[in-house]
Amino acid sequence: MKFRRALQRYGRTPEPETPYQRAGQLWDERIGSARAQAKNWRLMAFGGLFLTTGLSGALVWQSMQSRVVPYVVEVDALGQAQAVAPAAKDYRPTDPQIAWFLGRFITGVRARSLDPVLMRENWLSAYDFATERASLFLGEYARTSNPFADVGRKTVSVQVTSVVRASDTSFQVKWTEQQYERGSLASTSRWTAMLTVKIKPPRLADVLRKNPLGLYVDAIDWSRELETPQDRPPSPQPSAVPDPAQSLPVAPPTDIPLGSPLDPTLAQPAAAPSPERTDQ
DSSP states (O other), X not given: OOOOOOOOOOSOOOOOOSHHHHHHHHHHHHXXXXXXXXXXXXXXXXXXXXXXXHHHHHXXXXXXXXXXXXXXXXXXXXXXXXXXXXXXXXXXXXXXXXXXXXXXXXXXXXXXXXXXXXXXXHHHHHHHTBOHHHHHXXXXXXXXXXTTTTTXXXXXXXXXXXXXXXXXXXXXXXXXXXXXXXXXXXXXXXXXXXXXXXXXXXXXXXXXXXXXXXXXXXXXXXXXXXXXXXXXXXXXXXOOOOOHHHHSOOOOOTTSXXXXXXXXTSSSOXXXXXOOOOOO
16 A cells, blocks of 8 residues: 655645746745745744743742741740741831831930940941931931040930831831930930831841841931920029028017916027126
8 A cells, every 4th residue: 555645735826827837836836845844843943942941940940949948936035935937038027126126226326325435336336227328317417416526524315215107117216315414414305206217138147147127227307306394404492591580589578478388488498698707
C-alpha cells in the first residue's frame, strides 16, 4: 500500500493560461511552503523563549523567598513568655509604642545635662531617628539656641505629659521643662509639638540595632505655651516688721481693779526690779 504525501494548499489560484503562469505557480507553491514552515518555526521559537524567561523569573523569585518562619516571643520582667506569634512581614507599630518613641526623642533633644558627653550621645541618638528634613530642623535649632553653651551651669529636666494622635501620620506631644541654675529651680515652662512620623522598615543590620521599629520623625514644629502664674517660681515674702506701739505695755482700765481676772495685764510677766545703788 502506497502512502501519498498530502498536498499543502494555501489558497485557490486560477488555472494558468500560459506556460509562464504555470511555471510561476509551481515556483510559488514550492517557495511558499518553505516560507510558511519557516514562519511557524519562528513562532514556536519565540514562544519557547517567552516560556523559558517566565519560568526562570519564577525560579529566581522562589529562591529569594525565605522558608524559615520567625516567631516573636513576648516576655515579662521575670522572663516568662506572655505571647507567641509568627513575626508579621509588614509590621505596624502601635500607638503606645510610637508614644514612647516620641517621648524619648523629645527628652533626648530638649533635656540638658551636666555631663557634655551624655548630651552628645542623646543628640546623636536623636539623629538616628530623624529623616533628612528633621535633621535640618535639629541643626538649625542647635545653631540658634546652642544647648551646649551652659553645660555645667544650667540643667533642664523634661517630663512628657501627653502624646495624642492628631492624624494618620502626625502626633501632638506636650511636655513640661524645669530649668535649674546651680541646683535651684529657676523657671518652669510648658511646650507643645506636632511631630510627623514615617515608617521605613530597616534593611541593614546597623540600622536594625539602632532603630528596630523603623520609626522616623520627618517634620518638627514646637512652640512654648503661655505662661501661667503656677509656672513662676515663688518669690520670697518680706518678713513682717513688729509695730513698736504693740510692744508697749497696756495700762489697765481704771474701772477694773488691779489683779482682777478681767485685767489684761494679768498674764504679762512682771518687770524685774531695777538694782538699787547703795553708797558705801
